[in-house]
Amino acid sequence: xxKTGQDIGGRQVVEIMRLIFLVVxxxxxxxxxxxxxxKKNKTGYLENQLLVVRALYxxxxxxxxxxxxxxxxxxxSKIENSQKCFLGxxxxxxxxxxxxxxxxxxxxxxxxxMADLRFGCNVARKGFYCDTQKVFVRYYDGAEIKPGFLxxxxxxxxx
Numbered sequence: 001x002x003k004t005g006q007d008i009g010g011r012q013v014v015e016i017m018r019l020i021f022l023v024v025x026x027x028x029x030x031x032x033x034x035x036x037x038x039k040k041n042k043t044g045y046l047e048n049q050l051l052v053v054r055a056l057y058x059x060x061x062x063x064x065x066x067x068x069x070x071x072x073x074x075x076x077s078k079i080e081n082s083q084k085c086f087l088g089x090x091x092x093x094x095x096x097x098x099x100x101x102x103x104x105x106x107x108x109x110x111x112x113x114m115a116d117l118r119f120g121c122n123v124a125r126k127g128f129y130c131d132t133q134k135v136f137v138r139y140y141d142g143a144e145i146k147p148g149f150l151x152x153x154x155x156x157x158x159x
Contacts (some may be wrong), residue, residue, distance in 0.1 A: 045129075045131060047091075047129075047156060048091075048129075048131045048133065048152075048154050048156065049133075051086070051091065051093075051152075051154065052133060052135060052150075052152060055074075055085075055086075056071075056072050056074070056135070056137060056150075057071050057072060061078065061081075061084070061085030061086075062074050062075060062078050062079065062085065063075060063078075064078075064139075064140040064145070070140075070145070072137065072138060073137075073138045073139065073140055073145055074097065074137055074138070074139045074140070074150070075139075075140045076097070076105070076106050076139055076140065076141055076142070077142065079106060079108045080108075086110045086111070090114075090156060090157040091111065091114055091154060091155065091156040091157065092109070092110055092111030092112065092113065092114025092115035092116075092154070092155050093109070093110050093111075093115055093152050093153060093154040093155065094107065094108075094109050094115050094152070094153045095107060095108050095109070095110070095150060095151070095152050095153075096150070096151045096153075097137070097139055097148055097149070097150050097151075098148055098149050098151070099146060099147075099148045100146075100147045100148055100149070102149075105139065105141070105148060106139075114155050114156075114157070115153075115155060128155060128156070128157060129155070129156045129157075130153075130154065130155050130156075131152075131153075131154045131156075132151065132152065132153050132154070133151070133152045133154070134149055134150070134151045134152075135149065135150050135152075136148075136149060136150075137149065137150040
């Protein structure tokens, strides 16, 4: 004969299972909330892509104009005045334009103070995002439109 004081009944087992389930749910919810709050989005690559798109396809800062703005065609004579096009102190880049054979045509720096930090990109630097992108472009050299490549060595400050 089993006495009631010694019996672990189905009710106690159900309560223990509820307690374990509640602890698991609380741990999952707290981990999700913590990871959402602490997680910092890494957007450096996307911001650099937007910079390239802005330079090649937006506005007329670097773009060649005859009767209209030629989207995607860089006017080499406008490069010297390119600083005003890229307002902002949180990024800098060294740009190198080469022809299709790889011969250097023009290079320029935007925000020299930040661009100089690109030499430290091989060292792990907290707060900085470094990226190199090479894209196909067309450029106007004063006589004709030619194909080439634009290589950007970018440094962006991430807070």
